[in-house]
Amino acid sequence: MTLGVSEAPSPNDGLPAEHLAETAEAKQIEGRSLGKIAFARLRRDKIAIISAVVILLIIAVALLAPLIVKLNGFPPDQFNKLDADGNPLLNTRDGGIPIGGLFGSGSSAEHWLGVEPQNGRDVFSRLVYGTRVSLLVALGGTIIAVVLGTVIGMVAGYFGGWVDTLLSRLMDIMLSFPSLLFVMALTPVIASRGQDLLGIPDDNKLRMGVLMFVLGFFGWAYLARIVRGQTLSLREREFVEAARSLGAGPGYVIFKQLLPNLLPTLLVYTTLLIPGNITAEAALSFLGVGIKEPTASWGRMISDASDWIESNPLYLFFPGMALFITVLAFNLLGDSVRDALDPRAGRG
Amino acid sequence: MDHVKRTGMAIATAVTLTLTAVACGGDDTGGASGGQSTGAGAKGGTVTVYAVNDPEHLDPARNFVTDSGMIGKLITRTLTDYRYDAKSKKIVLEKDLAESYESTPDFKTWTFTLKDGLKYEDGTPILAADIKYNVERSFAADMAEGAPYGKNYMDCAGYKGPYVGDNNGGKGCAAIEAKDEKTIVFKLNRAVPSFDGTTTMKIFAPVPKAKDTKTQYDNKPVSSGPYKIETYTRKKQLVLVRNTEWDAKTDPVRTALPDKFIFKFGDAEATVDQRLIADGAADQSSLSFAGVQPENIAKTNQANVKDRLVESTDICRRYIAFNQQKPLLKNQKLREALYYGLDRTSYRDGRGGERLAAVVDSVIPQDMQGYQPEETFKAPPEGDPEKAKALLKEAGYKGEKLTLATADSGLATKAAEAAQASWKNVGINVEIQKVPGDNYYSTQQQDSAAADLITAGWCYDWASLTTIVPSVFGPDATAPGKAAQNNYGRSQAGWDKMAEIAKESDKEKVEQGLADLYTEIMKTAPVVPTLQDLNVYVVGSNLDNVVADPNSGGLPDLTQIGVKKVS
Numbered sequence: 001m002t003l004g005v006s007e008a009p010s011p012n013d014g015l016p017a018e019h020l021a022e023t024a025e026a027k028q029i030e031g032r033s034l035g036k037i038a039f040a041r042l043r044r045d046k047i048a049i050i051s052a053v054v055i056l057l058i059i060a061v062a063l064l065a066p067l068i069v070k071l072n073g074f075p076p077d078q079f080n081k082l083d084a085d086g087n088p089l090l091n092t093r094d095g096g097i098p099i100g101g102l103f104g105s106g107s108s109a110e111h112w113l114g115v116e117p118q119n120g121r122d123v124f125s126r127l128v129y130g131t132r133v134s135l136l137v138a139l140g141g142t143i144i145a146v147v148l149g150t151v152i153g154m155v156a157g158y159f160g161g162w163v164d165t166l167l168s169r170l171m172d173i174m175l176s177f178p179s180l181l182f183v184m185a186l187t188p189v190i191a192s193r194g195q196d197l198l199g200i201p202d203d204n205k206l207r208m209g210v211l212m213f214v215l216g217f218f219g220w221a222y223l224a225r226i227v228r229g230q231t232l233s234l235r236e237r238e239f240v241e242a243a244r245s246l247g248a249g250p251g252y253v254i255f256k257q258l259l260p261n262l263l264p265t266l267l268v269y270t271t272l273l274i275p276g277n278i279t280a281e282a283a284l285s286f287l288g289v290g291i292k293e294p295t296a297s298w299g300r301m302i303s304d305a306s307d308w309i310e311s312n313p314l315y316l317f318f319p320g321m322a323l324f325i326t327v328l329a330f331n332l333l334g335d336s337v338r339d340a341l342d343p344r345a346g347r348g
Numbered sequence: 349m350d351h352v353k354r355t356g357m358a359i360a361t362a363v364t365l366t367l368t369a370v371a372c373g374g375d376d377t378g379g380a381s382g383g384q385s386t387g388a389g390a391k392g393g394t395v396t397v398y399a400v401n402d403p404e405h406l407d408p409a410r411n412f413v414t415d416s417g418m419i420g421k422l423i424t425r426t427l428t429d430y431r432y433d434a435k436s437k438k439i440v441l442e443k444d445l446a447e448s449y450e451s452t453p454d455f456k457t458w459t460f461t462l463k464d465g466l467k468y469e470d471g472t473p474i475l476a477a478d479i480k481y482n483v484e485r486s487f488a489a490d491m492a493e494g495a496p497y498g499k500n501y502m503d504c505a506g507y508k509g510p511y512v513g514d515n516n517g518g519k520g521c522a523a524i525e526a527k528d529e530k531t532i533v534f535k536l537n538r539a540v541p542s543f544d545g546t547t548t549m550k551i552f553a554p555v556p557k558a559k560d561t562k563t564q565y566d567n568k569p570v571s572s573g574p575y576k577i578e579t580y581t582r583k584k585q586l587v588l589v590r591n592t593e594w595d596a597k598t599d600p601v602r603t604a605l606p607d608k609f610i611f612k613f614g615d616a617e618a619t620v621d622q623r624l625i626a627d628g629a630a631d632q633s634s635l636s637f638a639g640v641q642p643e644n645i646a647k648t649n650q651a652n653v654k655d656r657l658v659e660s661t662d663i664c665r666r667y668i669a670f671n672q673q674k675p676l677l678k679n680q681k682l683r684e685a686l687y688y689g690l691d692r693t694s695y696r697d698g699r700g701g702e703r704l705a706a707v708v709d710s711v712i713p714q715d716m717q718g719y720q721p722e723e724t725f726k727a728p729p730e731g732d733p734e735k736a737k738a739l740l741k742e743a744g745y746k747g748e749k750l751t752l753a754t755a756d757s758g759l760a761t762k763a764a765e766a767a768q769a770s771w772k773n774v775g776i777n778v779e780i781q782k783v784p785g786d787n788y789y790s791t792q793q794q795d796s797a798a799a800d801l802i803t804a805g806w807c808y809d810w811a812s813l814t815t816i817v818p819s820v821f822g823p824d825a826t827a828p829g830k831a832a833q834n835n836y837g838r839s840q841a842g843w844d845k846m847a848e849i850a851k852e853s854d855k856e857k858v859e860q861g862l863a864d865l866y867t868e869i870m871k872t873a874p875v876v877p878t879l880q881d882l883n884v885y886v887v888g889s890n891l892d893n894v895v896a897d898p899n900s901g902g903l904p905d906l907t908q909i910g911v912k913k914v915s
Binding site: 077078079081090091092093094095096097117118119201202203288292293294307308310311 | 618641642643644645646649691693694696697698700701702703704749756758761762764765766768769770772779780781782
């Protein structure tokens, strides 16, 4: 956690601004905001840099999926039966296991990570397209959770009284929900109701929307609690008192005074929410309530592959690794961001 | 959720609702008695059977599914029954409870005489009136899961079963008459030349009125067969032990060698595969109702597994119906494009590859009388993408999305994905709609909820086209203009001809008429026949004479099984 500063920071930018007031560079440092300081710290944090590069790479893969898949020439949903020489890819007499390749994965110069048993779809292409689903759902769910959590947390913290009591109990209720079970039960219901009542076709757009919604809906309470706590302490600070005594309304105080001070907290929890949501999306797809066939998703690849672990372990390894690396990168970056933003961490 | 057998719900579920898989028959030599194939196994021992699902209904008035049918065969006997003769590979119709039977020349009145010395597990005699009583029970609304042939064939319209009112003045269904303790007469509302096949249905088993507990009877039916229920914990375990009142001499269908059967429910197929492949000490007398899963097929080539394999086929056929209630699919050209566009070899691989399924060209089994090779479209198993594309153009298809309904099980979904991919390949946009297996067919039977393209399966009830063509393509008997329950394509082709054939009483003419009619109907491309299931079972090394019965959905035939060494 404190890696960023463990390598004996130089006094001028390793410490918060107020401590630097007496040093020679004070003038030079004066104008630096917390954001700038944090960014400088992050830049010196090797793990943060590596994580950020990995995340950028993953985002690039998601955005450029169609181009990347053109490299090997196999669309993710295409069933492949024969290789370039006309030899069969799958042994249909043995349940459809891939022929040859590393550990029976069917990997070759054409199919870099092998092919799926039974249908011969290219694992690499599906992995690349699976990135899109994972990231999109996780980011969407995170945004919903952050917006809901911030608004509800600030309202509870700022207004206090019965509003606070009501909203805090709501947070308690949400936090005590067995959310994964609930989501599993809810997702198919919402999807089918969407079709019956609103006439929205039960396609992947709806499914992704539903996934984002449920992840957001069950993810906001934790953040709201933290925001509420921060707001409670912030609203008693002198600058807020001053603004209020000058006649500032709640809108002004919330948006101009509280929100900017909450941003570091929000940033940290956002980066930490994303990997949790990626895992949750994969878990839901694994359990079969995620997006629909044939769209590739890591969770379902893992679910499909788990049946074949004995004859084709690599089929499980690749999506598992992709999920692992992505979640790890987001987690490490989140940790680094927290360390960089937390003044106390610097003294640790 | 319910894979009654490996391949899952599609067919098995269908069976639950409407059809059976319990019966069928290849050889209507109705009467050939004896010829009982005695397994080489010793008498005694315990056989353990793994099944994913609880059989649900053992009450003979409600038992109408492949797996419960096989278990039911050990507990209850029917007037006639089919026996699969593995040596000649024939399904033989045997007289089970019946000593003899005859019909009037118009096939509308059938008289059965029971054998001597038949007893229930408590030693009381089996009476003709008990069979009448069970057929009457099948009319009850509470027993709707069972075979519909009592309601369909008996000439007692409006009868509602023995539990309603005073049971028709105590007379019950007047079309069934128990003349004396051993003679029962059925008066039918139509000519049924193959009624001796109908009487293999479980609704023609005896139920003693005094022991009837209505819907509770399901938990402990009184045994008329070689085994009785010792304990039964739903969804967990069923233990059958020998019924000492059963007399082997009266029974040409069952050898009943083991002393005990233990059915264990709920273990996942793949787990059971592992146990049976390993053949540990505890599993040497075990087998599974679920066949080997695709991912484990390669292991069956191992030396110690190879000689413990049982492979078979069954009488069921899978197809995809094109729902003609949908405006798009009223267009024959589009239906033909779907027919040509489907790569049935990919579809087969989705269901586990060549060992577990084979491509078929007809809903009628190949070895059945009346089967004709498909010669209208002559679509190759891989499909014909060029032709499909040309037909799509003629059809004026503009990329509208079609939904493909499938039961929510692994294999069914994989197959649906294969269909989706091959149709996408010719430019048809298909979206998969997964429906939980336990209400898959009931959903597709509702006009409002049915998908555009519907995967389905059908097992004939006995070897007659009268249990295939009218069921899969015919009208509903109760409402004019409505398609039959299992006519998922809502095809109306050939209904008038079907009505004509129903009046015919000459068996040959009926079968030939329906065979020709089937070919005519298929010219309108109402469905595309896809697969027949093959079954691969690994069985414990101590089991003897394990044969898969094609007549019971290809399940291992428990009536013939034995153990090699009784420990």
